[in-house]
Amino acid sequence: MNQSDEKACLNPRVRMKPMIFNAEQTAAALPYLPLAKAIHALLLDASVNVPPRLVQPLFSGGSLFVMPASDQRLAITKLITFVADNPARQLPAIQGDVVVFDAINGKRLCVLDGPTVTARRTAAVSLLAAQLLSPNPSGKLMIVGAGVQGRSHLEAFAQGLGVKEVMVASRSRASAQALVQHAINLGLQAQVVNNADEALAECSLVVTATSAQHIAMRARPRDDAFVSAVGAFSPRMVEWSPEVCLHMAQHGRIVVDTRDADHEAGDLLQAGLDVPCFASLQDLVQQPHKFTTTSGPVFFKSCGWAGWDLAAARCVVQSLPTA
Numbered sequence: 458m459n460q461s462d463e464k465a466c467l468n469p470r471v472r473m474k475p476m477i478f479n480a481e482q483t484a485a486a487l488p489y490l491p492l493a494k495a496i497h498a499l500l501l502d503a504s505v506n507v508p509p510r511l512v513q514p515l516f517s518g519g520s521l522f523v524m525p526a527s528d529q530r531l532a533i534t535k536l537i538t539f540v541a542d543n544p545a546r547q548l549p550a551i552q553g554d555v556v557v558f559d560a561i562n563g564k565r566l567c568v569l570d571g572p573t574v575t576a577r578r579t580a581a582v583s584l585l586a587a588q589l590l591s592p593n594p595s596g597k598l599m600i601v602g603a604g605v606q607g608r609s610h611l612e613a614f615a616q617g618l619g620v621k622e623v624m625v626a627s628r629s630r631a632s633a634q635a636l637v638q639h640a641i642n643l644g645l646q647a648q649v650v651n652n653a654d655e656a657l658a659e660c661s662l663v664v665t666a667t668s669a670q671h672i673a674m675r676a677r678p679r680d681d682a683f684v685s686a687v688g689a690f691s692p693r694m695v696e697w698s699p700e701v702c703l704h705m706a707q708h709g710r711i712v713v714d715t716r717d718a719d720h721e722a723g724d725l726l727q728a729g730l731d732v733p734c735f736a737s738l739q740d741l742v743q744q745p746h747k748f749t750t751t752s753g754p755v756f757f758k759s760c761g762w763a764g765w766d767l768a769a770a771r772c773v774v775q776s777l778p779t780a
Contacts, residue, residue, distance in 0.1 A: 476567050478773070483573040486773045489613040492581040493588070495768040500742040504529040507764045509717070512691075515540070522553075524763035531774060532558045535766045537571040541668050549605070550668070551575055557770045566774055576605045578765040580613035582714055582738070583664065583685040586757040587618060589741055590712060591683035594618045596661030601653045601673055601696075603627035603636040606666035606687055611636065614662060615643055622646045624660060626653035657682070669694035669723070677704055682754040689723040690760040699728035702756070709753030711735045714760055721760040 478486065499505055511523040519540035526533050537553030544550060553571035558564065587594060598620045600607045607625070614620045623640045625647065627633035633649045640647035650656040654676035657663065661681050667673045669688035675698045678684050684705075688696045702724055705711055712735060713722060719732045726732060738757075741748055 478569050480570040480573045483570040486776055487577045487769055489581050489616050492772055493585040495772050496585050499768040500739045526763035526767040527560055530560055531770055532560045533767050533770045555766050574769045576609040578769045580609035582765055584613045584617040587683050590755045593661035593681040597622040597659055598662040599624040599656055599660040601626045601665045602667035603632035610664040624650045624656050626650050665696045667696050669696050672698050678754045685757045687759040692723050692726050694723040695727050697724045702728035705756040706730055711756045713737050713758045715762045718760045722758045
């Protein structure tokens with residue numbers, strides 16, 4: 458043990474931040490607004506390299522995801538499993554880590570809690586999309602699906618958009634009530650709704666974060682609605698009915714998170730839509746002059762991308778000690 462390590466052990470005030478972040482530490486290092494700004498900056502960075510993610514089917518029906526990404530300073534790999542029915546086992550659906558390296562010398566800088574990074578960066582992507590695209594960001598928010606993603610989107614939209622009223626729909630009444638209580642603890646007005654389709658008429662902001670094992674939404678959103686559909690991230694998964702997706706394509710605007718959605722956006726693919734014809738979030742950020750405001754609802758389809766995890770890693774690394 459060298460002298461500086463000995464001092465750190467004897468004096469907690471000079472102890473270095475942990476190289477391995479637990480869920481709480483990872484969340485604390487990723488505030489939603491700075492993370493959304495980091496995602497915006499990443500979309501303007503030509504040095505970012507994100508190869509296709511590897512999805513390995515598991516014997517149980519789950520999947521193992523290997524998601525690398527790099528830029529001029531950092532290289533990351535997210536290694537997580539997704540098992541949709543894990544909540545029935547009292548386990549999280551997503552488990553794993555994000556490993557962050559120095560891209561110059563290859564040194565491992567830190568390990569982040571994978572589910573926490575996934576939850577917070579996904580919500581921050583939705584927040585950025587809402588900031589850029591929402592026709593009416595000051596209205597009520599409805600969250601369909603009261604799991605980890607529902608909670609992170611509630612927090613992100615409250616902090617980033619100033620949402621004051623929230624409606625929550627979930628197959629689990631207990632989960633819905635727990636998320637409503639969390640919203641109340643944050644100072645929001647909140648209530649459980651039994652019929653999400655009927656509640657659409659009251660909300661200009663909608664987040665669907667279900668397990669996406671079957672269609673959850675069949676009603677059309679309002680003309681001034683912004684929808685972030687995050688539950689379905691493979692061709693087989695779906696949250697919104699084909700009829701609603703077709704309506705959104707014909708009478709509003711559909712935007713995808715990345716070009717990976719071309720072969721992963723189950724909601725849109727199952728509706729028979731030509732996904733490559735829709736703009737991506739990067740298109741909007743890099744060429745905003747090409748995208749004028751249009752009337753009608755906005756449907757933002759989010760499938761996930763290792764670039765979002767790289768943006769999260771940038772945020773965390775900025776807080777690491779330089780010594």
